Amino acid sequence: MSEPPSILDILGPIMIGPSSSHTAGASRIGFIARQLLNDKPSRAEITLYNSFAKTHKGHGTDRALVGGILGFGPDDTRIRNSFELAKKEGLEWEFKFSSDFNRFHSNTARIKLTGEQGGSVDLTGASLGGGRIRIQEIEGFKVDFNAQTHTLVIIAEDIPGSIKNISGAIAERGTNIANMYVSRNEQLANMVLEMDQSVDKETLKKIESFPWVKFVRRVEPMIEGTSRYEK
């Protein structure tokens, strides 16, 4: 499902040092968690796995993750002071360290975010080097996407017609679904949809209004090369 990489991402990203995997990639994972939460975060529980757990100190991995959660892109110099800024914003955070080489890529972070409205999200992402990342679990579902394109994450009851209804709602507005990936557990299905354009608010509302839909979130890509996020 991986998209061809942009040459501007190969020659970049433009980022705050010192490590594209441990700093830039970490802030991207944090930022995607923030987008999935879709609320002002009040609490973050972050577990660092494998190499991340061992070598995060001094790479600013911790500051980058917290910065990402605050909404800072990898090239945002505020990352340097993200702990101080998080305190001001009322974000509490806690780091845990673990190791599981069988299950996770060597640079992996799991982020459990709670928002001010009480919502929460649980995601696991891997930093692959060069600032590239992949999100690998959301709410316990296996996923595999990089948020380089407009992405929708939907969790819904696994009933006949659910996929058809969702893709119908998106196609109705003329948005083209480039890729769709589904994973399932006993009752629920997780869908990750990658699209050429952003899905508008009405479409999101419509999908949310299906009674069997539990969770709909939009993740927007970064503008090429600059690593800034589209607002």
Next chain:
Amino acid sequence: MEFNYLSEIVDYCRREGKDIAQAMVDYEIRNKGTTRERVYEGLKRILIVMEESVEQGLTQQVITPSGMLNNWAKRIYQSPKETLGVALKKAVARAVAVGEVNACMGKIAAAPTAGSAGIMPAVLVTMIEEHGISRQRILDALLVASAVGLVFAKNSSFAGSEAGCMGETGSAAAMAAASITYLLGGSDEQILESIGFALKASMGLVCDPVGGLVEEPCTTRNAVGVANAFVSAQMALAGIKSLIPADEVILATKEVGDLMSPKLKESGQGGLANTKTGREIQKKVFKIVKEEGRSS
């Protein structure tokens, strides 16, 4: 439009009557739905950040919190002793400058990674100064470098934790070698040869940063990467052949990376990180970078 190997890019160039830089513009337009103007704007932004990071390291105070790096770039730049003329000395200083800025959480362009971010800017700024090359041409050299990075990313890895330092300073040196060869009028074949030379020289390079910090040996490896790039381009431009084609050298870096012990791949458990002095520095660093695990 997929480019999996350098040979495919060269074939495309031959078919379309284009050079590697323009092939990469085509790649980006087709895969990213972007325009030529936006590609060049993006490249310009990257070049500006590269130039600024060189400038910062040569003019501002850069002392890392660990104390391992302490305004080295300026010291090299101003050194009265020159092993091979002023051009090499300055090129080395520029690479170290970006390494220092990066270690101080400054802004850099990770081409292709932050740990190896000093090589491309040092080489490009040096090419502008020594050969009077226009900044517009430099943007094309960046495109040529991106071709190397693209194929390397597909068939090997930029992550020190997967491919060791081959993946970082090795791939950056290869990208830079390709840029130099291109800028000095080398053919597509010669560009590929220079990539092969640079990667062969980096084969098996481990990732063993002391204290887990991107400072030592990273910064000086960037400086050596610059020399590698100029040497590799020099050989290629003279018409020397790398014998093992560049694509196969890239595949070999993948194999070697897989064969390398995880201890030698960014774990802090082998190589320089595991020397007596490396361990002592690590202990000191951990005291300085005090535990900040909890917010409250």
